[in-house]
Amino acid sequence: MRADWRLLCALLIAATAVLWAVPFLWMAMASLRPGVPADIASLTPAGPFGLSNFAEAWRSGSFPLWYLNTLLVAGGILVGQLVTITAAGYAFARLSFPGRDLLFAMFLLQLLLIPPLLIVPNLGTLVSLRLYDTLPGIMAPYFASAFGTFLMRQTFRAIPRDYEEAAMLEGASIPVLIQHVLVPLARPGLIAFAIISVTAHWNEFLWPLMAVSSPKNQVLTVGLASFASGAEAGSAWGIVAAGTFLVAGPLLVLFLVFQRRFVSSFVFSGIK
Amino acid sequence: MEPITRRHAIAGGLAIPAAAAFAGTAQAAGTTEIDLFFPVPVQGKLANEMKSLVDRFNGEHPEVKVTAVYTGSYDDTNLKTRAAIKAGQPPAAVIMSANFVREYVINGEVDPFDSLIEKDGKTPAAYMDNFWAALKPNATVDGRVYGIPFQNSTPLLYYSVDAFKDAGLDPDRPPVTWADWVKAAKAVAKPGGERSGLMFPATYDYCGWITSALVMANGGQYFNHDYGGEVYYNSPSAVGALTLLDKLVNQLKAVPPGVSDANACTSAFFSGRTGMMVLSTGSLSFVRENMKTPYRVAFLPKSVRNAATIGGASLILPKGNTPERQAAAWTLINWLTSPEISGHWSRFTGYFAPRRAAYDLPEMKQYLQEHPDAKVALDQLVYAVPWFDTYNTVAVRKAMEDQVQALLSGKTSPTDAAAAAQKSADELLRPYVEQTALKAVG
Numbered sequence: 001m002r003a004d005w006r007l008l009c010a011l012l013i014a015a016t017a018v019l020w021a022v023p024f025l026w027m028a029m030a031s032l033r034p035g036v037p038a039d040i041a042s043l044t045p046a047g048p049f050g051l052s053n054f055a056e057a058w059r060s061g062s063f064p065l066w067y068l069n070t071l072l073v074a075g076g077i078l079v080g081q082l083v084t085i086t087a088a089g090y091a092f093a094r095l096s097f098p099g100r101d102l103l104f105a106m107f108l109l110q111l112l113l114i115p116p117l118l119i120v121p122n123l124g125t126l127v128s129l130r131l132y133d134t135l136p137g138i139m140a141p142y143f144a145s146a147f148g149t150f151l152m153r154q155t156f157r158a159i160p161r162d163y164e165e166a167a168m169l170e171g172a173s174i175p176v177l178i179q180h181v182l183v184p185l186a187r188p189g190l191i192a193f194a195i196i197s198v199t200a201h202w203n204e205f206l207w208p209l210m211a212v213s214s215p216k217n218q219v220l221t222v223g224l225a226s227f228a229s230g231a232e233a234g235s236a237w238g239i240v241a242a243g244t245f246l247v248a249g250p251l252l253v254l255f256l257v258f259q260r261r262f263v264s265s266f267v268f269s270g271i272k
Numbered sequence: 273m274e275p276i277t278r279r280h281a282i283a284g285g286l287a288i289p290a291a292a293a294f295a296g297t298a299q300a301a302g303t304t305e306i307d308l309f310f311p312v313p314v315q316g317k318l319a320n321e322m323k324s325l326v327d328r329f330n331g332e333h334p335e336v337k338v339t340a341v342y343t344g345s346y347d348d349t350n351l352k353t354r355a356a357i358k359a360g361q362p363p364a365a366v367i368m369s370a371n372f373v374r375e376y377v378i379n380g381e382v383d384p385f386d387s388l389i390e391k392d393g394k395t396p397a398a399y400m401d402n403f404w405a406a407l408k409p410n411a412t413v414d415g416r417v418y419g420i421p422f423q424n425s426t427p428l429l430y431y432s433v434d435a436f437k438d439a440g441l442d443p444d445r446p447p448v449t450w451a452d453w454v455k456a457a458k459a460v461a462k463p464g465g466e467r468s469g470l471m472f473p474a475t476y477d478y479c480g481w482i483t484s485a486l487v488m489a490n491g492g493q494y495f496n497h498d499y500g501g502e503v504y505y506n507s508p509s510a511v512g513a514l515t516l517l518d519k520l521v522n523q524l525k526a527v528p529p530g531v532s533d534a535n536a537c538t539s540a541f542f543s544g545r546t547g548m549m550v551l552s553t554g555s556l557s558f559v560r561e562n563m564k565t566p567y568r569v570a571f572l573p574k575s576v577r578n579a580a581t582i583g584g585a586s587l588i589l590p591k592g593n594t595p596e597r598q599a600a601a602w603t604l605i606n607w608l609t610s611p612e613i614s615g616h617w618s619r620f621t622g623y624f625a626p627r628r629a630a631y632d633l634p635e636m637k638q639y640l641q642e643h644p645d646a647k648v649a650l651d652q653l654v655y656a657v658p659w660f661d662t663y664n665t666v667a668v669r670k671a672m673e674d675q676v677q678a679l680l681s682g683k684t685s686p687t688d689a690a691a692a693a694q695k696s697a698d699e700l701l702r703p704y705v706e707q708t709a710l711k712a713v714g
Contacts, residue, residue: 060320119351123359132361209348210355213307213341213363226312226319226342236562237535 031241053242060239063246065216066223073138073208073219074201078194080143085193086186088144089152090178094164104153110146119210126211137211138219142201148193155189156182191265202251220247304600305337306364309356311349311585312342321620329607336600346372346477346585347666353590357381362590364601370410370586373419374500374661378704383589384416388602402609403626406656409497411586419586420605421626423617425554426580426652427485429573433566435460435467435547446570450489450516453573457526460547469526471541472550473534474680480660480669482550483676484581486513488657491576500663501705505672506694512575514679514686522682531677538562552583553649556622560643569645571652578655584623615639624649663704671697 026043033045034052091097092104122141123132131137159182167181183190205221212218224247255262308326312319319342326340343349346369353366368376376382389399396417400408403421411419429446436443439459447453457469472482484494492509496502504510521527532540538555540546542563550572551559559567572580587605589598607613615630617623619639624646630636631650640647662668674696675689684692 120355120358123355123361127359127361132359205344206348206351209344210352213309213356214339215341218342222342222344225344237539 027241027244030237031245033238053238054246057239057243057246060243061223061226062215062218063220063223066218066220067250069135069217070202070220072135074198076135076139077142077201078197080139081145081148081197082190082194084144085148085152086178086183086190088149089156090174090182092149092153093156107146107149116206119207122207123210133212133214133217135212135217138208138217141207142197145193145197148197151189151193152186155186159185188265191261195262195265199251303335303337304596305339306597306600306604307339307341308601308604309341309343309349309353309363309366311344311346311367311369318621321617325608325613325617329604333603333607336603338600338604350666354381357590357592360592362592364590364593364597365605366588366590367422367585368419368588370407370419370421370424370582370584371659371661371665373410373586373588374413375663375665376588376590377413377418378500378663381591382418383591383593383598384418385420385589385602386416388598389417402628404624404628404653404656406582406653406658407586407626409658410582410661419588420609421584421586422609422614423554423621423623424582424584424626425552425623426582426649426656427482427550427572428553428556428649428652429548429570430541430551430559431548431568431570432541432544432546433568435544439547443566443568446568447573448571450573450575454516454519454524454526457520457548458524461524461526463525465528465545467544468528468540468546469524470520470548470550471527471532471537471546473537474531474673474677475533476670476673478534479531479673479676481581481583483513483672484660485572485579485657486516488579488581489513489572489574489577490516495660495662497658497661499709500661501701501709503662503668503672503694503697503701505697506690509576510693511686511690514676514689516575517676518679518686521680527680530681541567553646553652554584554621554623556643556645556649557620558622560622560645569648571648571655578652579657580652580655582656582659584626618646622646622649624653662701664700667700668697671700 022043029043029045031053032049032051034048034050088107092100092107118141126132126137126140129137129140131140163181163185164177167177172180203221205225208219209222209225224243310322312322322342323340326338330336330338341363343352343366349366349368350372353363353368356362373382385399386396389396396412396415400412400417403411404424407421407424411417411421431443431446433443436456439456441456441459447456453470459469461467461469473479474482487494487504487507487510490509490512492507492513493504494510495504517527521529534551534555537546537549537551538559541549541559544565556569571578587608589601593601608617609627611625611627611629611633614625614627615633615636618625618630619636625631625636631640640650660669672693675684675693678684679686679689
């Protein structure tokens with residue numbers, strides 16, 4: 001009986017995995033088929049196959065520049081966030097000050113705002129900070145993260161106070177304490193947050209489209225859209241698929257390489 | 273006509289450095305830097321073509337340095353332009369979906385071209401005569417010029433010769449009336465989804481565009497072009513057009529149910545899974561390059577009259593730019609809409625050239641001879657009708673589109689759809705109507 005259940009579960013999970021993989025498989029297939037084949041929807045086409053779509057997609061844009069910019073943006077945001085969420089998470093978890101819970105609730109309220117609502121005010125701020133049309137301008141609104149602060153607060157609270165008390169007896173100051181005691185213990189939470197943050201900002205389209213104009217500041221998603229979107233006509237699916245692979249590729253590889261670590265971080269931090 | 277722009281360019285190139293030399297206060301380099309926002313409504317390689325056009329412009333005009341900024345779809349471009357204007361960083365020029373122009377005027381976010389045109393010694397009316405008359409309604413508001421047509425389209429009926437022959441129809445005689453059309457769709461459709469009779473994109477924007485063409489072909493107006501506060505969604509002509517769709521989709525099953533996008537239509541057309549499709553003239557080049565079997569194009573069939581909705585994009589001048597930037601943008605706009613460039617862009621994309629003189633050039637005459645499908649698009653211009661533009665255009669457009677999409681999924685009836693669309697459109701228009709038509713006088 002028990003074995004039956006396990007088998008059923010395994011089958012269900014396998015079916016879900018296949019379902020989830022179909023778009024990727026199709027994308028892989030389409031990207032390898034030059035031209036605009038008539039049976040483009042087929043998952044088992046006869047061919048011919050080739051890499052010309054990748055060559056064409058690569059030629060269509062400045063991918064090296066877009067990779068660099070996206071890396072700088074996603075990386076820059078992450079570095080900023082790790083500092084602010086660790087500090088803020090610690091403050092909300094451990095320090096007691098008047099209005100702490102109210103402040104924390106207000107912080108969380110941010111999660112309710114849909115980002116497009118803030119585009120115009122944020123652009124206004126960027127202009128007055130002279131960050132309009134710069135990479136730091138794309139990053140600026142994300143340096144603080146309500147979700148990250150919440151996550152770190154919960155992570156810190158789950159760590160027994162004994163460690164901190166021991167360190168304090170040794171004369172550690174709060175910065176030293178955070179850096180040498182809490183951060184190592186909270187690493188799984190930080191990694192889980194890093195994955196979410198990098199994925200979100202790597203894939204983000206609307207805000208980078210709004211915040212920068214110069215071609216030299218363009219990021220991958222906006223660049224991809226310049227040859228992938230077609231409102232009044234059909235798209236050359238193969239080239240779109242190849243371009244999408246070029247954009248999503250680094251993240252896919254990263255995930256495959258660090259899969260085990262990522263999964264254990266998520267399990268540890270309780271994000272599912 | 274065509275040498276004028278050239279001469280302009282040369283004169284401009286000489287005049288500005290000379291002026292800079294006399295007036296020592298002018299910028300050292302004597303160049304005005306401007307940005308042009310542009311969407312890519314058709315296919316990716318157009319983005320590169322636009323960049324090479326702008327490079328060419330910069331080479332020919334040392335006094336202006338244009339940066340071409342790709343800004344996504346028509347809707348994204350609208351969003352980014354509006355946000356940039358609000359943030360005090362307006363682009364010097366934008367290629368904007370032609371039906372958004374009116375809203376920019378209502379919101380006071382664009383400058384008219386009239387004074388720039390007059391400075392060149394022309395009247396705005398004479399200037400607009402350079403373009404096809406059908407384009408004027410979406411480019412002018414209250415007698416002033418706010419948009420210079422750049423790339424324009426109308427919906428066309430594309431049909432597969434093989435599918436017509438297979439269904440026993442004469443490919444030389446495409447459907448002319450709605451009755452012919454329904455008959456042809458029925459004949460071409462094969463049961464079980466093997467081949468549909470007809471497909472058309474019903475995603476947002478496209479849906480409203482095609483619906484308005486059908487309503488107007490049925491004799492209606494669809495919206496009040498002279499006043500942005502009225503739409504005629506619940507009129508007999510609209511109900512009749514919706515009934516046609518209902519019949520094709522839900523009764524005859526000649527059109528696949530639900531909402532298809534342009535990509536689904538072209539994919540089905542290329543693979544012989546639909547015998548006809550309604551698609552923009554802007555897709556001509558894409559279809560020509562990728563359709564392996566013979567195809568033809570025809571006018572959109574008529575009920576009461578022929579009607580083809582104008583689509584495409586115009587160049588606009590966002591408010592808040594310095595006179596220098598506006599003058600530089602004007603040089604660019606004149607160049608982009610010159611007969612030579614207009615014709616070049618038309619041949620590259622499939623859009624028809626808005627500039628009439630483009631068709632007097634030998635390369636354009638040759639192109640039309642080689643590609644009779646492009647000629648059909650041009651001939652249909654006689655029946656062109658203006659594109660939907662009202663206050664709060666996108667939301668009011670969607671009021672009808674949501675109903676059409678529900679109808680295509682078999683969830684509503686033509687009369688209910690028309691009534692519901694009218695009701696929500698009226699609500700959306702009310703703030704504007706109360707400020708304008710219903711405002712107490714005195």
